[in-house]
Amino acid sequence: MDGLFDPPAGTRAEPGGAVPGGLVSGASSALTGEPSSTAPLAVRMRPRSLDEIVGQQHLLGAGSPLRRLINGSGAASVMLYGPPGTGKTTMAALISRATGGRFEALSALSAGVKEVRAVIDVARRRLVDGQQTVLFIDEVHRFSKTQQDALLDAVENRIVLLVAATTENPSFSVVAPLLSRSLVLQLRSLTDADIREVLGRALSDPRGLDARVEVTDAALDHLVAVAGGDARRALTALEASADAALRAEDQDGDSIGEDGEAGDAATPAVPLIDVADVEAAIDRAAVRYDRDGDQHYDVTSAFIKSIRGSDVDAALHYLARMIAAGEDPRFIARRLMIHASEDIGMADPMALQTAVAAAQVVALVGMPEARLALTQATIHLATAPKSAGVVSAIGAAIADIEAGKSGAVPAHLRDSHYAGAKGLGSGIGYRYPHDDPDGVLAQQYPPDDLVGVDYYHPTDHGHEREISARLGKLRSIVRGVTGRARRR
Numbered sequence: 001m002d003g004l005f006d007p008p009a010g011t012r013a014e015p016g017g018a019v020p021g022g023l024v025s026g027a028s029s030a031l032t033g034e035p036s037s038t039a040p041l042a043v044r045m046r047p048r049s050l051d052e053i054v055g056q057q058h059l060l061g062a063g064s065p066l067r068r069l070i071n072g073s074g075a076a077s078v079m080l081y082g083p084p085g086t087g088k089t090t091m092a093a094l095i096s097r098a099t100g101g102r103f104e105a106l107s108a109l110s111a112g113v114k115e116v117r118a119v120i121d122v123a124r125r126r127l128v129d130g131q132q133t134v135l136f137i138d139e140v141h142r143f144s145k146t147q148q149d150a151l152l153d154a155v156e157n158r159i160v161l162l163v164a165a166t167t168e169n170p171s172f173s174v175v176a177p178l179l180s181r182s183l184v185l186q187l188r189s190l191t192d193a194d195i196r197e198v199l200g201r202a203l204s205d206p207r208g209l210d211a212r213v214e215v216t217d218a219a220l221d222h223l224v225a226v227a228g229g230d231a232r233r234a235l236t237a238l239e240a241s242a243d244a245a246l247r248a249e250d251q252d253g254d255s256i257g258e259d260g261e262a263g264d265a266a267t268p269a270v271p272l273i274d275v276a277d278v279e280a281a282i283d284r285a286a287v288r289y290d291r292d293g294d295q296h297y298d299v300t301s302a303f304i305k306s307i308r309g310s311d312v313d314a315a316l317h318y319l320a321r322m323i324a325a326g327e328d329p330r331f332i333a334r335r336l337m338i339h340a341s342e343d344i345g346m347a348d349p350m351a352l353q354t355a356v357a358a359a360q361v362v363a364l365v366g367m368p369e370a371r372l373a374l375t376q377a378t379i380h381l382a383t384a385p386k387s388a389g390v391v392s393a394i395g396a397a398i399a400d401i402e403a404g405k406s407g408a409v410p411a412h413l414r415d416s417h418y419a420g421a422k423g424l425g426s427g428i429g430y431r432y433p434h435d436d437p438d439g440v441l442a443q444q445y446p447p448d449d450l451v452g453v454d455y456y457h458p459t460d461h462g463h464e465r466e467i468s469a470r471l472g473k474l475r476s477i478v479r480g481v482t483g484r485a486r487r488r
Contacts, residue, residue, distance in 0.1 A: 041239035042232045044207045045198070047090050054231065055194040056087055056187055065183050070094045077155050077162035079140070079170050079179070082187025085230030088165035089138070095163055096134040102126060104135050104160075108142035113150050120154045133160050140164035141173035148175045155181045189229030196224055198231045199238055213242045215273045222275050226282065240281040245271035296327075304335060308343045312382035319378050323371050333359035336377045344381060345390035347462035354380045385462030393456040400450065407447030442480035452479060 035043045047053045050060065050070050059066045065076060070091065078095075080088040096103040104119050123133035135154075137143070154160045155178065162182060166173065170184055190198070199220060202208035215223070219241070227234035249271045303318035322332055337359055340352040354377050361373035400406075416427025431443050444451060458464035458471060 040236070041202060041208055041242075042235040045202050045205065045235060046093070047087075048094075050094065053087060053090065053094075054197050055190045059185050059187065066091065066185055070098050077158075077160075077182040078164070079174065079182045079184045080163065080165045080187060081170050081184060082167070083189050083229060084167055085227075085232040085234075086187040086190060087231075088187060089136075092134070092136040092163040092165065095161070096136070102131060102133050104133055106135065106137045108137060108139040108147075111137075111147075113147050116147055116150045120150075120159060123154065123160045127159055132158075135160040135162050137162065137164045139166065141166040141168045141170065145175055148178050152177050152181065190227075190231055191229070192224050195227045195229070195231060195234050196220065199223055199234055202235055202238060209238075209242055211270070213245055213271045213273055215241075216275070219273050219275045219278050222278050226278070237278065237282045241273050241278045242271075244281045245273050245277055300335060304339055304343075307339055307378065307382045308386065310382055310386065312379055315378050315382045316375065319374060323367075323374075329362045329367055329370055329374060330359070332374055333362045333377075336374070336381060339381055341390050343386055343388060343391075344384050345387045345464075346467055347385040347387035347389070347459065347464045349463060351381055351384045385464070387459045387461050387464050389456055389458055389464060396455045400453070405447075405449055407449050409447065410444050412443075413445065438477075440474060440477045442478060445478070 035046070037044075050067065053060065060070075061067065066078070069076065069078060080091060082088060092105075093103070102123075104123070106115060106119065119133070119135055123135070126133055140148075151160075151162065155162050164170075164174075164182070170179055199215075203213070203215065204211055215238075223234055223237055223241075226237050299318055299321055303315060303322065306312075306314035306318060319332070323329075333355070336355040337352065340355040344351040358370075358373040358377035362370040365373075411425045412427060412429040412431075414421070414424075414426035416422065416430075421427060431441055433439050433441055433443075435441075446453065454475070456471070458468040460468065
């Protein structure tokens with residue numbers, strides 16, 4: 001599950017009928033019913049009302065579509081799109097409770113077209129009796145096009161009220177007809193303050209730890225940092241830490257009882273969880289990065305934009321994030337090579353060479369050693385002077401070509417290495433630049449209608465400052481005294 005809190009394992013069959021595999025059926029299912037006392041902390045602390053939802057205020061304002069759905073006054077299918085642990089599953093459960101309908105849950109990891117059609121058939125029979133069915137589909141982006149198409153008619157005719165959850169941008173993974181029939185709502189990562197509120201509630205609430213443990217401020221800060229905006233991860237880390245602390249307390253109490261010296265009157269102290277306890281109970285925060293999802297594109301975009309913005313530290317953060325998540329180093333190297341020309345270009349001609357060298361290290365040496373070359377290239381590119389001159393120059397030239405400005409090649413520049421070329425005037429009058437002492441002489445190179453057009457405009461950044469001074473002289477010589485430059 002990718003909602004705020006996962007339901008406990010297990011399914012419940014609808015009375016009087018079998019339920020297909022991967023299906024959780026009925027309003028009394030684990031997702032919509034009260035969790036047991038042995039359920040994971042994240043499940044026990046799942047919000048039971050709008051007031052208990054933490055974060056997502058941009059979607060829960062007065063009169064918003066999501067608030068109307070959760071309050072039971074809306075009837076639209078919805079796609080909930082956002083990172084793990086932000087409330088997608090919780091909101092699906094609240095919508096089901098609000099509508100008073102039957103709740104069916106499918107996971108795209110285990111359900112197929114057969115299961116989808118079975119749910120729709122049941123929902124159609126219920127509708128005859130005036131009962132709405134809420135169909136929750138987790139990981140909907142993993143449904144094939146055929147599986148998604150099987151939902152279209154049922155969604156359009158409101159045979160089911162679809163609540164679909166996905167961690168990936170549905171624009172990339174959900175078919176357009178299904179998107180057009182649903183509200184697409186993007187959930188945001190929870191803030192540190194949101195996570196802190198979730199943890200504080202779990203520590204004191206009778207459904208949670210019921211004040212059986214305490215957490216130091218430093219440990220709470222660490223739990224917030226480990227969560228990375230994911231409430232489920234924060235609660236899982238807290239539960240692991242609390243379990244370890246309570247087990248240690250129980251062992252200490254047992255040893256005292258065996259000696260018979262402490263007596264029954266001793267009041268055990270509430271275990272105090274510190275940073276060391278948290279670190280011992282959990283490994284580390286999982287990197288939020290999916291090489292096949294939109295996080296791949298978001299992190300890559302942030303990486304390149306950080307380099308373009310000359311923020312070397314941010315660029316190194318995103319590079320580390322990609323490396324830690326197992327991104328293909330060849331992909332990183334390709335992006336660096338592209339960026340070297342796209343955003344630096346002639347402002348630092350060595351940038352492209354550094355990026356190419358890093359790509360060669362990736363190919364010849366491999367990881368993990370190649371990460372040093374990728375880091376070196378990232379630092380070089382982020383700290384290099386920037387210029388979009390290369391992109392602008394080729395863009396302007398291609399724009400003229402597409403506008404039909406592709407006149408005949410001047411006769412003196414045409415190929416003259418074939419029989420009869422001279423008779424056609426090809427190559428006649430061509431002046432060889434190396435015959436001039438300066439290696440540059442007046443001569444027309446572009447077609448007639450492009451004489452004097454400037455495509456490349458060097459900046460005053462880095463090496464382009466030198467190019468700019470030299471380029472003016474070159475254009476003046478090549479175009480001759482009467483040459484007229486037309487600024488684009």
